[in-house]
Amino acid sequence: MLPAPDTQIGRKREGVSTVNLNHPLAANHREAGETMKKLQYLFMTLAVLCFAAPAFAQAGTAGPVNLVPIGAGVGMAIAAGLCGLGQGRATASACEALARNPGARAGIQLLLVLGLAFIESLTLFTLVIVFAKVKI
Amino acid sequence: MHEPFWITNLLNHAFAGPVDGLLNLVGVHPDNPARPINDTFALEVLVAFCLIVFFAIVRMSLSVESPGALQQAAEMIHEFTGDQGEQIIGHGAERFQAFVTCVFVFILANNLLGLIPGVVTPTSAPVVPLGVACCTFLYYNFYGLKEQGIGGYIKHHAGPIWWLWILLFPIEVVSNLARVMSLTIRLYANMFASDMVTLVFFSMVPVVIPAVFLGLHAFVSLIQAYVFMLLAMIYMSIAVSHEH
Numbered sequence: 001m002l003p004a005p006d007t008q009i010g011r012k013r014e015g016v017s018t019v020n021l022n023h024p025l026a027a028n029h030r031e032a033g034e035t036m037k038k039l040q041y042l043f044m045t046l047a048v049l050c051f052a053a054p055a056f057a058q059a060g061t062a063g064p065v066n067l068v069p070i071g072a073g074v075g076m077a078i079a080a081g082l083c084g085l086g087q088g089r090a091t092a093s094a095c096e097a098l099a100r101n102p103g104a105r106a107g108i109q110l111l112l113v114l115g116l117a118f119i120e121s122l123t124l125f126t127l128v129i130v131f132a133k134v135k136i
Numbered sequence: 137m138h139e140p141f142w143i144t145n146l147l148n149h150a151f152a153g154p155v156d157g158l159l160n161l162v163g164v165h166p167d168n169p170a171r172p173i174n175d176t177f178a179l180e181v182l183v184a185f186c187l188i189v190f191f192a193i194v195r196m197s198l199s200v201e202s203p204g205a206l207q208q209a210a211e212m213i214h215e216f217t218g219d220q221g222e223q224i225i226g227h228g229a230e231r232f233q234a235f236v237t238c239v240f241v242f243i244l245a246n247n248l249l250g251l252i253p254g255v256v257t258p259t260s261a262p263v264v265p266l267g268v269a270c271c272t273f274l275y276y277n278f279y280g281l282k283e284q285g286i287g288g289y290i291k292h293h294a295g296p297i298w299w300l301w302i303l304l305f306p307i308e309v310v311s312n313l314a315r316v317m318s319l320t321i322r323l324y325a326n327m328f329a330s331d332m333v334t335l336v337f338f339s340m341v342p343v344v345i346p347a348v349f350l351g352l353h354a355f356v357s358l359i360q361a362y363v364f365m366l367l368a369m370i371y372m373s374i375a376v377s378h379e380h
Contacts, residue, residue, distance in 0.1 A: 110220075114366055
């Protein structure tokens with residue numbers, strides 16, 4: 001005999017919404033006041049933190065801004081990011097090739113390590129230039 | 137300025153005079169004539185000496201029936217480089233195996249020396265990888281010239297289509313010279329960056345985190361020694377290849 005419909009485990013009742021009515025942003029009059037108060041406190045704290053911004057201003061002019069460290073940082077960041085992209089593509093290709101043909105593991109591993117070393121060395125050239133030009 | 141190592145003191149004590157004479161012959165005048173040898177060079181010499189002793193002991197105690205531990209280690213290294221050589225150079229890789237094994241073992245030992253706290257990594261001074269790269273350059277050019285003759289080697293650099301030699305020849309020459317630079321900088325920058333990263337994290341959190349970066353240094357040392365050997369073999373195979 002089939003079990004009665006009311007005793008089936010996990011059956012959803014028809015016509016019942018699955019949205020959680022206790023969501024903090026729901027227009028639910030019981031919770032709205034408390035949520036608004038919490039948000040108010042949060043925004044007031046953030047606004048007060050912005051009052052401290054003038055502390056970062058230079059006390060008087062201290063000459064032209066030294067752009068060499070900034071350039072070094074940005075250059076190194078670009079080099080490292082692009083290296084990450086390149087190595088990611090190389091690794092992805094190697095994984096896919098290995099998945100298609102597990103018997104060719106030795107050759108694929110060889111080419112992968114070689115390719116990764118070449119790509120990494122380009123970023124390392126940038127690092128060497130940074131160390132040569134930025135007087136630490 | 138840390139106090140110099142005992143090996144540097146020993147070498148300077150023993151060889152300061154002749155080394156000074158040799159350097160003056162080439163026109164280099166060391167700052168302190170009593171100590172012309174610096175730490176990285178002394179460590180290099182120590183590593184080379186230990187490797188020679190290792191090879192000598194293995195050679196003298198070779199035995200088929202009961203190989204000792206050193207012989208098995210040497211056999212592992214020989215098999216590894218032989219495999220790689222066969223994969224990359226194909227037949228005729230045995231004549232190059234000695235050199236690339238030396239390159240691999242020397243660079244690996246130098247890189248791993250940096251793991252010992254207080255000891256500087258010899259390969260983190262730019263001149264050490266430059267030396268090995270120059271040796272590799274001379275070696276593969278020598279074998280390329282020997283294998284293909286001078287005219288043949290130059291024609292080899294002219295590319296497959298003969299009337300493009302005006303374009304291809306400068307590209308090939310520059311690319312060959314750039315190999316020295318790229319081999320040097322790849323090894324030097326990897327070792328230098330590993331050292332630097334370990335020091336930076338040591339200055340921030342001295343307790344557990346630097347050990348992670350020492351592990352990274354060990355891993356990178358292995359990979360860089362392997363890649364140097366691989367590239368030496370690839371350049372060799374390009375230089376002696378007969379593409380008819």
